[in-house]
Amino acid sequence: MESPITPFEPAIADEAIADLQQRLKLTRYPDEETVEDWSQGIPLAYVRELTDYWSAEYDMGRVCGTLNQWPNFLTEIEGLDIHFIYQRSPHSDATPLLLTHGWPGSVLEFRHVIDRLSNPTEYGGRAENAFHVVAPALPGYGFSAKPRAPGTTVQKIADLWIALMKRLGHERFLAHGGDWGSLVTQAVAVAPGTTCAGIHITLPVVAPDPETLESLLPEEVQALEAFNFYQDWDSGYSKQQSTRPQTLGYGLADSPTGQMAWIIEKYAQWCDCEVNGLRHPENAIPRDELLDTVMLYWLTNSGASSARLYWESFNNPDMAEIELSSAISLFPNEIFRSSERWARKKFLNLHYFNDKIAKGGHFSALEVPDLLTQELWQWREQLRALEIVA
Template identity: 50%
Template sequence: MTDIRPFTLDIAQPHLDDLNRRIAQTRWPEAETVDDWSQGTPLAALKDLAGYWRKDYDWRRCEAGLNALGQWITEIDGLDIHFLHVRSPHPAAMPLVITHGWPGSVIEFMGVIEQLADPVKFGGRAEDAFHVVAPSLPGFGFSGKPAHKGWGVERIARAWGQLMTRLGYSRWVAQGGDWGSAVTTAIGVQHVPGCVGIHLNMPIGRPGPENLANPEPDELKALAALKHYQDWDSGYSKQQQTRPQTVGYGLVDSPVGLAGWIFEKMWAWTDNAGSPYDALSRDQILDNIMLYWLPGTGASSARLYWESFASFAPHEIALPVAVSAFPKEILPTPRKWAERNFKRLVHWRTLEKGGHFAAWEQPEVFVNELRTAFALMR
C-alpha cells in the first residue's frame, strides 16, 4: 500500500478515565534517601507531576494542536508510519524531514514547525521556508509497532526516503538529534536518494590516540561527559538495549512508572538550574509522556535500543553536514572529532544555551540554526 491517509486523534474518554484511575491507585514507594535527583526521580517531584496530570492537565488541548498541524499515516515496508506534514505557503520551500529520539516524540517540534514552514509570518524571509515532515519513529507515538526484528536505524533511514518520495519531494534535507541523529546520520551514510544534506544537534565522534594523549579543553569536557554518562546516566540505556521487553511491562501498565522513567531525563538532559521546569513546562512534559502512554509504546520504543544501539558510532559521510552544538548535550562531540568523518562540514556553531532536546528547549535558536545551515545546501 502506498496511499497516504489522514489521521485524526480523538482518544475515547474511557481511556482518559482509565489513566486517571491508574494514577489515583498508584502504589508509591518510600522517598529517596538523598535530597536531590541522584537516586532518580524524587518522590515529591513525581507526586506533584502526577497530581497535576490527574487534576489539571488537558489532553484535548494537545490533541487539538496535533490535529491542527495535520497528521497522516502511510504504510512503508509493511508498517504504518505516522507523521506530521506541514506544507509551506512558499512554493520554493525546501522539503525537510526532522526526526525525534527517545524519550521524545513529535511533541518536541510543536514550537518550531510553523516557524520553519512560514518564516514570513514570524518576521523572517520566504527563501528560508521549509515543507516540514516530522515522522514518529517505528514503535513510537502513533506509528505502528514492528512485529518482527529488523527495524533498525538503517531501515528507518531508507523508509524516510520512501516517505519523502511518496510525498512528491525529489530533493530534500534531513535533521535529527538523539535517535533522530542516528537515523539522519544513516540517511547520509547510505546516501538515501533525494537527500542533499543533513543537520545534526547530536553528532557522534570519537577521539583518536592523539586526542587522548593531549586533550584540549573541549575534549576534556567531552571525555568527562562520556564518563559521567557511562557511570551515572546510562542505566536506562543498558536495560532497554538488553531487556526491552522486561522493562516494557511496567512502562505500559503504570502511568506513574512511565512518567518516572521519562521525567528523570527531562531533568538530566535539559539545560536547567536544578528543575526540569526551568527548561520545559508541565504541559510540555506531559504532552510528550502521553504519546507513550496512550499508544502503549513503553516496550516497542525501548526495543530500538536492542535493534540499533551499535549504530551510535562514527560513520563517514560525503554529503554536506551542518552541526549545532548545544552546551548541555549529554554526549558532546568536539569539532575535531567530527571532522574525521564529516568530509563536507559546511556549518558548525556552538550555542550559549540549550540541552539534549534542542528544538524543544530553544525553539528560536533551533529555527535560526536550520535556516542558516540549510541555506548552504539549497
C-alpha cells in the same frame, strides 16, 4: 502497489482517559529517596506532585489538540503504518525538510518549530529559508505502528524515511534530527541511492581522535568528562532498554506514574535546566508540555515498543565516515559533545559547525525553539551559498 497517503486525525477514546484517571488514583509509591537531590532518580515528592496535577488539573485533550493543529497523515511503508505531520510552506520555493525525533521524544518535540520553519516570515525570517516540514513518528512511537518482528534498525528507518519523502514527491530534501533522530539522519545520509542533499544534527556520535589525545583542547576534555559521567551515572536506562526492553515494558504499560517517572527523569538530566545550582526540568520546559510527551507514550502504549529501538541499534552505532554535506549545532547541555576537529574526522564535508550557542540542552526544539530555528536558517543559507541547494 504503493500504499496511499491518507489524512489522519489523532484521537483518544474516552475509555482510555477514564482508565488513566483510575490508575493515577491507585498509584502505589515507593518509599522516599535517602538523598536531597536527584542522584537516586526522580524525587518522590515531585512524582506525587506531578501525579496529582496530571489527575486533577492537566487537560487530557491537549495532546490530540496540539497534534491536530497541523495536517496529519498515515501511509504504509513495508508493512508499517507511519504517522507523520506534513506542513507545507506558503512559500512556493520552500525546501523539503525531514525532521526526526528521538527517545523519550515524539513528533510533539517539534511543536514550536514547525510553523517557524514552514513560514519564517511570520517569525522574523526570510522567505528563502522556508521549509516544507515532514515530521514522522519513529516506528513503535506514538501513532506509528509497532514493528512485529526484529529488524527495524536505524538503517531500516532511514530507508523508510527516504521512501516516505519520495512518496510525497520530494526527490531531493534536507534532513535534521536529534537523539535517535541524529543517528537516523546520519543513516539517511549514507543510505544507498539517498536523495538527501544535506543533513543537520544536534547529537554527533563521534569517537575521540587518537591523534589528539596527547594535546586535548578544553572542549575535548569537557567532552570526555561528559561521556564518563554518562557511562557511570546516566546510562542505566539505555542498558535496560538495549538488553531487556520487554521486561521493562510491563511496568511502563501498567503504571502511568511509572511511565512518567521513567521519561521525566531524563528531561531533568538532559535539559539545560539548572538554576542556582539546582536542576529541575520545569526550568526549561513547561509542566504541561512534559506531561504531553508522557501522555502520548502512555495512551499509545509505547513504552516497550519505543525501547526496542535501543535493542536494535544502541550497541552498534555506525561510525563510518559521511561524505554528504553536514552541519552540527551543539547546545551547551547536550549529552555528547565533540570538538570541530573530532567531528571533521567523521563528517568529511562539514559545512557548518557551531558550538557557541548560548543555552539549550538535549531537547533544543522544545527548550530553545528560537535558537534551533536560527541554526536551521543559518545552515540553509550556508547551503545556498555553496550552491548545494537553490
